[in-house]
Amino acid sequence: MSTTKAARIDKAGTKLTVPIAALAFVIALAVQFIGQAKIDVGIGAIIIFPMVWGLILGLLVSVQKFKPLGLDLQRVAAALVGVAVLLLVARLAFNIGPSLPTLLKAGPALLLQEVGHLLGTIALALPLAVLLRMGKATVGATFSLDREPSFAMVSEKYGPDSDQYRGVLAMYVFGTLFGAVFITLLTSLVANWKIFDPLALAMGAGVGSGSMMAASAASIVAAYPADQEAILGMAAVSNLITTVLGVYVGIYIALPLADKFYKALTRKQEARQAAAVTAGAPAERTAADLDREAAQAEENRRFRERVAESSAAIRLPLWLSLSVLAVLGIGTASVAAKGFSLDIVAGYAVMLGLVLLSIALAKATRKISAIVFITTIGAYISSPWFFAAGPLNAAVKTVDFLSIATVMLTLAGLSLGKDIPLLKNIGWKIIPVGLVAITASFLLSTVIAEFALGLWQ
Structure with missing residues (x-):
């Protein structure tokens, strides 16, 4: 994450990586054997996937006090999550190529529904936050x-010690701790209503977070297994669009709009405060206000530093990260497939090659992220227009994408213990606001996509 000071980046090798990898391997295999659970909640059914069990069990291990998991080990787990996201994107890219005709047909809807992702939180979560003061x-x-x-956008406009920046940090912590679990439950419930087109739901899953997209897409696939390839391809593309457009929309549209909407909703409150100051003793009130603002800025600064310390990056050698993730992934994929197969190894070899190539291209260009290269190249080499698409698709599709998500979220769970103490700093109000923000982004996008698909299909 970005702060005003240079982010602390440490290096780690096998001494720290192997223990956390071994722990993740045991947990991931265990939850993969447990499998999924379906819970009837009256208004629908909720499916709990192995990746959610992995996240929860990893979190429990990271917060237990019997044999505490060190901060450096948790940071290594977080570093592995970042690389695991690339593998997940590589796997999903092989669902994009075969689904390109469907994606192209849904093109206008795919773009239009992004309004829900990019502005849905403002429409519903912002008024709630104002109501909660x-x-x-x-x-x-x-x-x-x-x-x-989002950190850089808000820091540049309002400053790193501002209340606005504190809001960003609070939502970041909330999303990190609860986002994947909540969107899994939400999507599972909505998908099982069977009132939305699965492609509309898939577009709604692309909220801009790799882990949340994977969790959401899994719930949709469980409800519509026959449409798995199109769902995963659509979710991956939607997530990429949200990620790429999010920066520009955030800077030029969403942040200014949120600021104006907030001022409009609090105009009467501000007017009452101004009138009170005018009617009272301006000098004393001004001094008190300055003291209060200084104290709040100091509190915001300390919170920012705690978040920065918690999320400080740790750098792992790429060969080590990919080797560890390959072993974890092949193990969980073998359990999902109910047996080891060399085809799974071949599938991982293809994905690893794609990731390495994309990282090299990203470093060479310095302008385009590895995720964009992975998605673009993966979609092309898995499409009907590439001469070797058949054998490549056959190899990669032996790897269950949920098995990669299980590894990723298990590692995420193991990294979350360091973030739990931050809960007392963000306050309870961010919980309902965060839940509404995620719900708004997913549901509003899905509804827009549903109507748009009806117009263009």
């Missing part, structure tokens, strides 16, 4: 789902 933190917390790119 979150103050100026409302703007930072609700202009987007607040993943890493």
Whole structure:
């Protein structure tokens, strides 16, 4: 994440990586054997996937006090999550190529539904935050789902010690801890209503977070297994569009709009405060206000530093990260396939090659992220227009995408213990606001996509 000071980046090798990898391997295999559970909640059914069990069990291990999991080990787990996302994107890219005709047909709907992702949080979560009197933190917390790119936007406009920046940090912590689990439950419930087109639901899953997209897409696939390839391809493309457009929309549209909407909703409150100051003793009130603002800025600074410390990056050698993830992935994929197969190894070899090539291209260009290269190249080489698409698709599709998500979220769970102490700093108000923000982004996008698909299909 971005702060005003240079982010601390440490290096780690096998000494720290092997223990956390072994722990993740045991947990991931265990939850993969447990499988999924379906819970009837009256208004629908909720499916709990192995990846959710992995996240929860990993979290429990990371917070237990019997044999505490060190901060460096948790940071290694977080570093592995970042690379696991690339493998997940590589796997999903092989669902995009075969689904390109469907994606192209849904093109206008795919673009139009992004309005829901990019502005849904402002429409619903911001008024709730105002109602709960979150103050100026409302703007930072609700202009987007607040993943890493949001930090720079808000810091540049309002400053790193501002209430708005505190709002960004609060939503970031909330999303990190609860986002994947909540969207799994939400999507599972909505998908099992069977009132939306599965492609509309898949577009709604692309909220701009790799882990949340994977969790959401899994729930949709469980409800519509016959449409798995199209669902995964659509979700991956929607997520990529949200990620790419999110920066520009956030800077030029969402953040200014959230600021104006907040001021409009709090105009009467501000007017009453101004009238009270005018009627009272201006000098004393001004001094008190300055003291209060200084204290709040100091509190915001300390919170920012705690979040920065918690999320400080740790750098692992790429060969080590990919080797560990390959072993974990092949193990969980073998359990999912109910047996080891060399085809699974071949599938991982293809995905690893794609990831390595994309990272090299990203470093060479310095302008385009590896995820964009992975998605684009993967979609092409899995499409009917590539001469070797058949054998490549056959190899990669032996790897269950949920098995990769299980590894990724298990590692995420193991990294979350360091973030739990931050809960006392973000306050209870961010919980309902965060839940509404995620719900708004998913549901509004899905509804728009549903109507748009009806118009263009």
